[in-house]
Amino acid sequence: MSIEPIYVTQPYLPPLEEFIPYLQQIWDKKILTNGGPFHQQLEQALCDYLGVKHIALFTNGTIALVTALQALRITGEVITTPYSFVATSHSLLWNGIKPVFVDIDPNTFNLDPVKIEAAITPQTTAIMPVHCYGHPCDVEAIQKIADNYNLKVIYDAAHAFGVKDTGGSILRHGDMSVLSFHATKVFNTFEGGAIICPDEKTKIRIDQLKNFGHVGEVTVVAPGINGKMSEFNAALGLLQLKYIDQALLRRKAIDTAYRERLKNVKGIHCLNDSGEKVANYSYFPVLVDANYPLSRDGLNQKLKDSGIHPRRYFYPLISEFPMYRGLPSARGENLPVATAASSQVLCLPIYPDLAMSAVDEITNFIAAQ
Numbered sequence: 504m505s506i507e508p509i510y511v512t513q514p515y516l517p518p519l520e521e522f523i524p525y526l527q528q529i530w531d532k533k534i535l536t537n538g539g540p541f542h543q544q545l546e547q548a549l550c551d552y553l554g555v556k557h558i559a560l561f562t563n564g565t566i567a568l569v570t571a572l573q574a575l576r577i578t579g580e581v582i583t584t585p586y587s588f589v590a591t592s593h594s595l596l597w598n599g600i601k602p603v604f605v606d607i608d609p610n611t612f613n614l615d616p617v618k619i620e621a622a623i624t625p626q627t628t629a630i631m632p633v634h635c636y637g638h639p640c641d642v643e644a645i646q647k648i649a650d651n652y653n654l655k656v657i658y659d660a661a662h663a664f665g666v667k668d669t670g671g672s673i674l675r676h677g678d679m680s681v682l683s684f685h686a687t688k689v690f691n692t693f694e695g696g697a698i699i700c701p702d703e704k705t706k707i708r709i710d711q712l713k714n715f716g717h718v719g720e721v722t723v724v725a726p727g728i729n730g731k732m733s734e735f736n737a738a739l740g741l742l743q744l745k746y747i748d749q750a751l752l753r754r755k756a757i758d759t760a761y762r763e764r765l766k767n768v769k770g771i772h773c774l775n776d777s778g779e780k781v782a783n784y785s786y787f788p789v790l791v792d793a794n795y796p797l798s799r800d801g802l803n804q805k806l807k808d809s810g811i812h813p814r815r816y817f818y819p820l821i822s823e824f825p826m827y828r829g830l831p832s833a834r835g836e837n838l839p840v841a842t843a844a845s846s847q848v849l850c851l852p853i854y855p856d857l858a859m860s861a862v863d864e865i866t867n868f869i870a871a872q
């Protein structure tokens with residue numbers, strides 16, 4: 504068994520010596536934040552890499568979500584998924600918006616478009632889906648509903664950095680998409696995030712909102728927040744971007760190895776791969792069903808006891824946390840697919856520096872129970 508614990512993820516770090524020149528430049532220029540040169544360079548570099556038109560960098564993904572809702576002036580009720588990280592729904596509460604939970608699709612674990620319409624009320628103003636595990640939502644079906652009911656669509660794309668469908672970046676869909684560059688994500692700036700939006704006018708409004716609502720020196724047009732990414736984080740992003748393709752290739756190899764080694768293990772099901780033109784292999788979720796000798800929680804504990812630390816993403820469901828569970832849409836009967844998924848899922852370790860020998864060790868352990 505391993506001596507060093509193996510966690511579900513490990514941040515991908517570029518060589519330290521390559522970061523020193525960036526730091527030197529920050530020290531020389533003494534520009535630390537407020538849309539400095541690295542901030543501007545990273546926005547352009549990400550537009551080029553991701554193939555999107557406008558991007559606004561943020562201090563983290565959660566503030567970006569909160570700001571996206573403000574930029575679109577969303578109020579009332581927003582339809583969202585309970586099967587996500589809690590920041591998705593928290594961004595609604597921070598705007599005084601009521602989350603309305605809709606169940607997920609059993610194949611993709613993304614918001615089920617078939618169930619959205621029944622949850623729309625006169626108060627509904629938007630849909631906030633998540634590209635869970637970086638697997639794209641049914642963007643066309645969601646857009647169709649949004650168009651029919653005049654709703655905005657804000658994608659929580661925190662898992663979906665670099666994912667492309669046949670038409671290009673997955674981030675081009677909806678009115679806005681929000682990325683997270685947190686340490687645990689595929690592309691990281693230690694902490695960080697971004698909003699992708701389709702036009703320059705919206706980008707200007709977002710940039711005002713992330714800078715206290717300031718326009719110029721003496722004018723404040725909105726009760727904005729401080730959501731600016733610092734030069735330090737932007738520089739990290741620029742360097743990280745040089746290594747992202749190589750990191751994604753390693754993730755793909757690990758994903759392939761897991762699928763191969765787990766395919767004959769009874770009671771363990773790998774979630775379908777996203778089937779996209781370019782996937783990012785950000786997570787490796789498996790489902791532990793009744794044919795496996797241990798329960799999901801039993802397997803989780805046994806792995807932990809032997810130094811392997813998977814995570815139950817997403818358990819509990821967001822709708823089960825105290826600030827949400829009183830909502831009518833949070834009831835278990837309303838969310839049978841999400842409830843079942845949440846009781847069976849286990850995300851196995853996946854990150855670029857994970858050795859193939861560790862993948863063998865993990866899969867052998869799971870097969871030997």
Ligand SMILES: *Cc1c(COP(=O)(O)O)cnc(C)c1O
Nearest residue numbers: 563564565588590591661683685
């Ligand atoms: C990580 C994450 C966030 C929050 O991003 P931060 O940058 O950590 O604030 C939001 N939604 C989802 C689905 C996430 O995984």
